[in-house]
Amino acid sequence: MYGLKNIYTMINKFSSFIFILFISQLLSFRSSAQTWEAIPLVSQKILNSGNTGGEGCQWPQAIEMDHTDGSFLLFGTDVGGIYRSTNGGLNWEPCNIGYNPRGNCGFAIDPNNNNRALAVGGNSTTNQSHGLYLTTDMGASWKHVLPISNYDGFRGFKDKVAFVKGSFDAEKQASQIAYWSNPSGGIYKSENGGLAWTKVNNDFGDCILKVHPDSGFVYVANQNGFYKSTDGGKTFVKKTEASVRDIDVVLTEPNSVYLTTSNALYKSVDGGNNFVKINGTSYPANVVTLKVSPANPLRIAICNSEGDYTKPAYYSEDGGETWKKSQFDNSNAFMPFNGRTHKFCWHPTNESKIWAFGGDWITSSSNGGKIFKWDANGYTGVLVGGTINFNVSNSDLVYVASQDYNGAFTKDGGKSWNYCNASNLGWGGFTYAAYAASDKVLVTMVAPGWHQAGPITISRDGGVTFTKTNLICSGLETACGDAKDTAVIYFREYYSKDLGHTWQKMKGCNGVFIANLSGEKEVYGANGKAVVKSTDKGDTWQTVANLPENVLDVAIDPIKSRLFVVTNGNRIFRIEDSKTEELTSKIPTDQYNNKAIKTVAVDVNNPNIVFCAGPKNVYKTDASVKRSQDGGNTWEIITPNNRTNTEIPASDGANEVFGVRVNPKTRDVWCTG
Incomplete structure (x- = not known):
């Protein structure tokens, strides 16, 4: 819910303002001051803990952190808009100005410039608003740089868009090359920092996509295998027949590629040409997502699907040799917990800090994934059912x-x-x-x-x-x-x-x-x-x-x-x-x-x-x-x-x-x- 606050006369939750919706929320707005304020659903107990609250309540699909100091994060929902934090996750706010889709299915933050990021639009149905969006001001506003209307992106958890760090232009102070695996087909490439795009491949749409940080080699993966391109995404060579669930590449270990199937973890140290299985113990049997810490690649997080609403997270501190199940502390969550597919993002320099989803809200761990706690101040996305009215004699009710x-x-x-x-x-x-x-x-x-x-x-x-x-x-x-x-x-x-x-x-x-x-x-x-x-x-x-x-x-x-x-x-x-x-x-x-x-x-x-x-x-x-x-x-x-x-x-x-x-x-x- 949102509210416009009334400095002279009037007073939003763009998504909990009580902009309670979907893009959902309660908001209040003050007429002359033109200020929208989120109205989080928060208990007095949560307020007493020092938090301002954020009930969440929209299905999370994407989360990304910058690659420099961990101050900038982006978070996307299925149909409830996108959010950002510019203070390392202490507070979140909606950031949909110029962003036309109702939801999101992926982000890429420029590793050379935190102000720049790409977002993949989505919703529960196809729409003209979908495609790629570019921000040059840390999500404060967005530009629709590649309209693609024939996909929805619903429950789209794949990482599918990436900047090449090695394409840094000193004059423009930004990476110039980026790639996107379009959910409706093909791979697109930009050579000017995401402003303009060209389709370079017709065969590898709707794939997981990563890039070699230095050389710009393109990696894609799907249920049919893992593929590598050395010519800018035009052609690909299959490197493994494995049915891939997720892959990851970290800037601090540029030649390494991590790959997971449903029940096994593999690592390549030669840019994806060869993979070796990590014969770890206690690796779950139905892994769906994977993320490696750039601060310490021995730390890895995965999500295992054990049912529609049972999606536990696991962590490793020894490069995948051993695994333990993460615990979740929901004591500061206002709403009931419902298990969701976890996407993770590690802090670029603090190996103990990792972000994930916890129910329909944002959660984080300060001990490498051992315990995740609600951490979603400002994420206000509950969908209100019907209209609201103030009590006729006491508008506080x-x-x-x-x-x-x-x-x-x-x-x-x-x-x-x-x-x-x-x-x-x-x-x-x-x-x-x-x-x-x-x-x-x-x-x-x-x-x-x-x-x-x-x-x-x-x-x-x-x-x-x-x-x-x-x-x-x-x-x-x-x-x-x-x-x-x-x-x-x-x-x-x-x-x-x-x-x-x-x-x-x-x-x-x-x-x-x-x-x-x-x-x-x-x-x-x-x-x-x-x-x-x-x-x-x-x-x-x-x-x-x-x-x-x-x-x-x-x-x-x-x-x-x-x-x-x-x-x-x-x-x-x-x-x-x-x-x-x-x-x-x-x-x-x-x-x-x-x-x-x-x-x-x-x-x-x-x-x-x-x-x-x-x-x-x-x-x-x-x-x-x-x-x-x-x-x-x-x-x-x-x-x-x-x-x-x-x-x-x-x-x-x-x-x-x-x-x-x-x-x-x-x-x-x-x-x-």
């Missing part, structure tokens, strides 16, 4: 549902959170829509799968325990309170007048979006294409307006009694004095000339300030959150990007937002995704 990870509850406006295991499952759970009716009564819906119907589920002890009702919900994924009566709860297509003890299905409303905190204190919802309102706490509903598409969200200007309405089709309308005006044409387009409109909110303290937002899902729109300061007549993009922003600071945030709400007390804008 917020309950957030989550697809995959149950959800969380805060009583102090997002400073600290409690995990809410509404599903009563150990791994997480699917919840859609949530509302804190008080500091004790929390309401959500637990689904058996993504966006499926499920029962209303209630906690009466602040989220410690939950009880499922027999009421199955299939209405809009939204929940709200009533400013007239704090005992009233609107949850999807149901409402309760006694804090959830009894429920009735609403007649003429399929979900309530927002309550007017002043005036008539009415509430607004939707019934298909109709905007509806109730002035009697949900007993009856009147149609306010009929729109051309199904209604997705409503916001109210309490001073002028006008409504802003978002519908399907990425459309937005203003309803004032019984007149409906479409505002869609006024909304700025994104980098692909599309509009993203799924949610809307008004700053009730200054209702001329209106926000609308939306995701594109198959790619990351650079125009997710928009703001109007004149009641919807003109709009500006406030999601940071390198295309339109002039006042937004360089820090990333508020990407792929599908929920936006303004805290009526603090004027912070909370964005969820």
Whole structure:
């Protein structure tokens, strides 16, 4: 989640801002200061340990560290964007400005220049945003240097892109030659530092790719064997028939190549021409990844697959002769642990420091892999389930549902959170829509799968325990309170007048979006294409307006009694004095000339300030959150990007937002995704 903090008026989690999404998160944003802040899901216990928190929650696919001093790291997820650390992993932040894909499946940091790196775009489906991206400012911004649209990169763990250290240009202070094994076919080569690319080979796409640091010889490997090229990737000679799972090369031992099959480790000391099996003891039987320490190549880490969610790490301190299983300390993790395929990166000079994945978060070891500990401050990527609303009488109370990870509850406006295991499952759970009716009564819906119907589920002890009702919900994924009566709860297509003890299905409303905190204190919802309102706490509903598409969200200007309405089709309308005006044409387009409109909110303290937002899902729109300061007549993009922003600071945030709400007390804008 993210939030825009309100220095004058308003206030993202581009991915936990609560930019809770996928690219996911909670964020809060302050209107005039133009500052996006992540809202990590973090407990008071974790805060007391000296950490700021980072719940993670997106499937990790790539991690890379620089080759000089270990200060710069990049981390990629399947569909939740990319993150960076510029202080050796002490803190992480989203870094998607100019980066259009929703996910990532590989990085290469220039061994001669930490400012430069390549990123391989990916997502769960093919898209025009994929291909290669280049940064020249340590991930603060990116340029799409090689668009390739016909691959997805989903669960793409192979190392597939590399710079040649020996191609250093003293005048340009950067490596000039780089290679990429394209997942959809072929090998591409750059001879100008990654700016331009040429396809040099048609046969070795979707391979593991490494290079000899000095000579630039190219190594590729797949299930059919290990291959070497001495002519710049044009032709390859097979050097071994082994079914290769992973390979590694380290700068400090340039002629060595390490290779693993599922159950054996091999080493070459002559540039990949010949391999010798390392007859170590306790080598696991289904190894999937491998990484060697450049500071001390006797230290090696591997990941072994022992089931869909059982992926232990192993370490060796003697070059692979003996192996021990790593331990994981998850005491500072907010979310449940789920085993993932580990990718590793070793510190370039500290042989004891290694990074990996731990559940759906970042983890590190300071003792060579013996014990990995949660180490993900700033990695905020939880996907929120449905829209959020502040408690109508106390905006410090917020309950957030989550697809995959149950959800969380805060009583102090997002400073600290409690995990809410509404599903009563150990791994997480699917919840859609949530509302804190008080500091004790929390309401959500637990689904058996993504966006499926499920029962209303209630906690009466602040989220410690939950009880499922027999009421199955299939209405809009939204929940709200009533400013007239704090005992009233609107949850999807149901409402309760006694804090959830009894429920009735609403007649003429399929979900309530927002309550007017002043005036008539009415509430607004939707019934298909109709905007509806109730002035009697949900007993009856009147149609306010009929729109051309199904209604997705409503916001109210309490001073002028006008409504802003978002519908399907990425459309937005203003309803004032019984007149409906479409505002869609006024909304700025994104980098692909599309509009993203799924949610809307008004700053009730200054209702001329209106926000609308939306995701594109198959790619990351650079125009997710928009703001109007004149009641919807003109709009500006406030999601940071390198295309339109002039006042937004360089820090990333508020990407792929599908929920936006303004805290009526603090004027912070909370964005969820």
